[in-house]
Amino acid sequence: MILKNLTIAAAFVLISGLGASPVLAQTTPPAEPAMAAPGGASPAGGTMTPAAPAAATPAPAAPEIKAPAPATAPENPYGLAHIVQTGNPVSLTVLALLAIMSAGTWYIFFMKFFEQSRILTQARTVEKRFWTSGTLAEGVDKLPKNSMFRSVAESGIRASQGGTSLVGLNDWIAMSLTRQLEDANSRLQSSIAFLASVGSTAPFVGLFGTVWGILQALIAIGVAGQASIDKVAGPVGEALIMTALGLMVAVPAVLIYNYLVRRNKVIQEKLRGFAGDLQTYLITKSK
Numbered sequence: 001m002i003l004k005n006l007t008i009a010a011a012f013v014l015i016s017g018l019g020a021s022p023v024l025a026q027t028t029p030p031a032e033p034a035m036a037a038p039g040g041a042s043p044a045g046g047t048m049t050p051a052a053p054a055a056a057t058p059a060p061a062a063p064e065i066k067a068p069a070p071a072t073a074p075e076n077p078y079g080l081a082h083i084v085q086t087g088n089p090v091s092l093t094v095l096a097l098l099a100i101m102s103a104g105t106w107y108i109f110f111m112k113f114f115e116q117s118r119i120l121t122q123a124r125t126v127e128k129r130f131w132t133s134g135t136l137a138e139g140v141d142k143l144p145k146n147s148m149f150r151s152v153a154e155s156g157i158r159a160s161q162g163g164t165s166l167v168g169l170n171d172w173i174a175m176s177l178t179r180q181l182e183d184a185n186s187r188l189q190s191s192i193a194f195l196a197s198v199g200s201t202a203p204f205v206g207l208f209g210t211v212w213g214i215l216q217a218l219i220a221i222g223v224a225g226q227a228s229i230d231k232v233a234g235p236v237g238e239a240l241i242m243t244a245l246g247l248m249v250a251v252p253a254v255l256i257y258n259y260l261v262r263r264n265k266v267i268q269e270k271l272r273g274f275a276g277d278l279q280t281y282l283i284t285k286s287k
Helices: 002-027 080-086 089-129 136-142 148-161 169-189 192-224 229-284
Strands: none
Touching: 089 148, 089 192, 089 229, 136 148, 148 169, 148 229, 169 192, 169 229, 192 229
């Protein structure tokens, strides 16, 4: 009897469990995966194979930063350097002529300026050295050997020592001193004519370069068949530069010429005054 009751109860429990299983399956949350135990052991005590490490994700490459290019001045296709690099033989010849004229002008200016300054310094020392001497020979010895005043004094002394019966002593001395003054004047005027030539011809040399540049512009227009600004700007720019260079060479040459001529006149007056005083002394034998 007891065995029969246990059998019925077990059957009842089994039927109830089978009916509740779908509901539990639907409501029971999924079990979380067990954490791997240290040393590769499973929670159940078994040995677990160590999992392979996940592949490292490569970090994104940093963008390459390029250094800024150094700033360069834009090339000027219409400047003087462009003419020198790409100029034709005519324009280069004009530039060479203007360069020679300019170099010669400044060379003559410095050379003549220092020469005139030296002569003016000698003129100031004549009063202190020559006229304060006891004799003419002593006064001449006190003057520098390259002095124009010494050359004039020596010429006057030679003329006073040997005259001619055809010309009086006064006239003979005057003629000798005049020749010496003319020689000194020729020495002062040497190379001055070059400045006058440069001042009068340099503008026309530059103008020739201007005409040639305009001609090249017209030829470029004719070859291209259209008057675009890029065909005209270059040759016309060269033409204007040639004109400017011609004026830059001519104007200093004219100013330097006038300046040196004025200084030469001052020196000539001092030489003429010294020669007149010397002639008077040689004739009268007194100061």
